[in-house]
Amino acid sequence: MVGWALDTRDPRNKIMVEAFSSAGESAQTLADSFRKDLLDAGIGDGYHGFQISVAGWRGDLSTISVRRADTGEILGRAPLPVLRPTAQDDAASSRWIGYVDYVDESAVVGWALDRELPNLPVAIEVCTETGLRTTGLADIYRQDVERLGYGNGRHGFHIELPRLGQRSRITVNFASSGVSLTEQPIDVHPEAALLTGRVPSAFRRAMERAAFEIDARSKELNGSRTGA
Template sequence: MNAGIEGIVGMYVKLGELDTLQRMKEHRQNLLEQCVDTANFSFDVTRSIYRSDLEVIEAGIESLSGEVTGHVDVFNENRIAGWALYDQHPDKRVTIDIYFNGELVAEVIADQFRKDLLKLNKGDGHHAFMFEPPAGSYQPPLQLEIRAAKRKVLKAVTVEQPAVSAEPAMDAEAK
């Protein structure tokens, strides 16, 4: 680990600078994407450093964002939908990762408006997500996992039969 990045991230965490940490993360991700090997040069060491930096930055973001609250309301071959928000920063949108059989198939942002969430004082109500699986991709038996903010598992289930669906649970307060 790079002690310098740990110190910088620690300082921004103490100051509550979530936006600054988000910008640092985007910057490191952009740098990582630019590390393309050539016939004469390998960026393996540089990529390793940037990945390590990203782990530290993401840990800082996680500590400032707080816990994630959410629920998957519907999961079937036509639609996967629910909601998620950061308890301490409901103004920040949560990234939702959807996995089929351990493989990431989608990354969506929980930023859609739902009136029931607003009525229940769940932030500004813009915390819903929806994903339509590509035709034929939702094929039982299927290990389905839906994660919020890379860390919280909102749903992990083995789908044995076609058209399995959880009834929509619009009462966000019960979650």
């Protein structure tokens, strides 16, 4: 279960939310994950997202609802619509596809798609080694993705990482399935990003031009010294 919750009367207070089913299963979490879409929409400080795993629940998932834990107020529809996969579990990796274009100290950029629902945006979760989580939607239009034949092309994401340390490592996952977009955690330290090529292509080209100019200037200087 992925969503967000905010008390407009007390926007600084983070809300504890609870998912529950008619079978008596329940789980709680604090709605304090950062979502850039909320911040851009002027909804509090953006730290109001939540994710609750119901993967181990044995009851009927179509009866799950989410409420505010302290007041019992139902959030959204009740029960919530559940998107059920039609693919087999062993084919999960082929259902959930995407790519991380680059990562730096402030953002992770890429695209992601659920093949079963190719025209709907998916939620992406970025997790740090220290347990911090940031969630965003893959709903930015990308012509290159549409040209590849993936849905309507609105599958790009740009998730800001405002609270990550300079040397943190992150994982980028599909929030609903937990499937990772990368085989290994990503180091967001700028030097590590450069060495592994995880930098914007425009920045990479600028660095290549700078390196070429430095090399050419060095040769000129060496030639003038030799001539002298």
